[in-house]
Amino acid sequence: MTSTIEPFRIEVPDAVLTDLRERLARTRFPDEIPNSGWEYGTNLAYMKELIDYWRSHYDWRRHEAELNRFHHFKATIDGLGVHFIHEKGRGPNPKPLLLSHGWPGTIYEFMELIPMLTDPAAHGAPAEQSFDVIAPSLPGYGFSDHPTTRATNIQAIAELFHKLMTEVLGYRRYCAQGGDWGSAITSRLGEVHGESLYGIHVNLVFVGGRTRREGDLSNEEKVFLADLDSFRREETGYQQIQGTKPQTLAYGLNDSPAGLAAWIIEKFRTWSDCHGDIERRFTKDQLLTNVMIYWITQTINSSTRLYYEARHHPWRPDPNKRIETPTAAAIFPGEILKPPRAWAEEAFNIQRWTVMPRGGHFAAMEEPKLLADDIRAFFAPMT
Numbered sequence: 001m002t003s004t005i006e007p008f009r010i011e012v013p014d015a016v017l018t019d020l021r022e023r024l025a026r027t028r029f030p031d032e033i034p035n036s037g038w039e040y041g042t043n044l045a046y047m048k049e050l051i052d053y054w055r056s057h058y059d060w061r062r063h064e065a066e067l068n069r070f071h072h073f074k075a076t077i078d079g080l081g082v083h084f085i086h087e088k089g090r091g092p093n094p095k096p097l098l099l100s101h102g103w104p105g106t107i108y109e110f111m112e113l114i115p116m117l118t119d120p121a122a123h124g125a126p127a128e129q130s131f132d133v134i135a136p137s138l139p140g141y142g143f144s145d146h147p148t149t150r151a152t153n154i155q156a157i158a159e160l161f162h163k164l165m166t167e168v169l170g171y172r173r174y175c176a177q178g179g180d181w182g183s184a185i186t187s188r189l190g191e192v193h194g195e196s197l198y199g200i201h202v203n204l205v206f207v208g209g210r211t212r213r214e215g216d217l218s219n220e221e222k223v224f225l226a227d228l229d230s231f232r233r234e235e236t237g238y239q240q241i242q243g244t245k246p247q248t249l250a251y252g253l254n255d256s257p258a259g260l261a262a263w264i265i266e267k268f269r270t271w272s273d274c275h276g277d278i279e280r281r282f283t284k285d286q287l288l289t290n291v292m293i294y295w296i297t298q299t300i301n302s303s304t305r306l307y308y309e310a311r312h313h314p315w316r317p318d319p320n321k322r323i324e325t326p327t328a329a330a331i332f333p334g335e336i337l338k339p340p341r342a343w344a345e346e347a348f349n350i351q352r353w354t355v356m357p358r359g360g361h362f363a364a365m366e367e368p369k370l371l372a373d374d375i376r377a378f379f380a381p382m383t
Helices: 013-027 046-056 060-067 113-118 154-168 181-192 218-236 237-244 245-257 257-271 283-298 299-314 339-346 368-377
Strands: 007-008 072-077 082-085 096-102 133-138 174-178 196-200 323-331 348-355
Touching: 013 046, 013 257, 046 257, 046 283, 060 283, 072 154, 082 113, 082 154, 096 113, 096 154, 096 368, 113 133, 113 368, 133 154, 154 181, 174 368, 181 196, 181 323, 196 348, 196 368, 218 339, 237 245, 237 299, 237 323, 245 257, 245 299, 257 283, 283 299, 323 368, 339 348, 348 368
Parallel strands: 096 133, 096 174, 174 196, 196 323, 323 348
Antiparallel strands: 007 072, 072 082, 082 133
């Protein structure tokens, strides 16, 4: 495989921003059950407030410039254009670190995390713990190309990212970290490319099909299974539609910026450690910049298709075989699901297990310092 790396710069045409403002001005809001808050989904009063801010105060050009502070590139791998940030570490002999995001996130999740990892000395950590950070946009997300073939699933993305690290960038060994889909991709890399990895670090642990008979359950296992049952019952509607009919959903979300924002930010509220107050964890600018990346690239359809591909071409850790690549898990209290350590140790070669004091599913945005410290602590002694 040969691939040419081309510099990439985010430059959204003025016409796209003008069209966005016109669409926002014509937003047709739905009704709502009085005093229902967020119980039925994204709250109407908050959406009106957010759309007004988007129209009147939000400045994409400022955030575009902030994103362009990083070094962006694009490489064609197996016929697909993969966008990635590549920031070199400032310490001696930095280790390469692949950061993989998930849905409904983007590479914007790593805005604060990347400098902490590339220049640890500027953030109170030893310079020797620096990393070369490589943060790709998942295929079909952000500034990467939209897949045009079936089965661009976890297995396929892991292979693309491995080729990016080893064949395109030429790293012999690398570290890998991820949350959400990024955790599944990272776990898959540990499963099939362990010889090329120092280790893997995840902040969402996929334990596969491990189960226990009711009489054998510990209290921790009972809590986890109850949480899992509740999550499946109350919080997986998005998975069902994105995993079965994403194309149908896309007509509304690709056409309406208000609809797109409502679909995405409800997850930021539900899955974060915000205790019901979304702006306790995220500013309006952070929420909207993440939404904007989906809007300007028209990737809501191609991103949600990953749920279809994962459902119809699935990957799960083999319940009868442990992933032996050294593994660290950062367990944030607001995470969607937190499996028992014993289950994780059956699935992975757990070398570090950190129970965090705060933070949720979007750890890189919510608690970048806690996450950066844990990543450094895990990989620092590895040679």
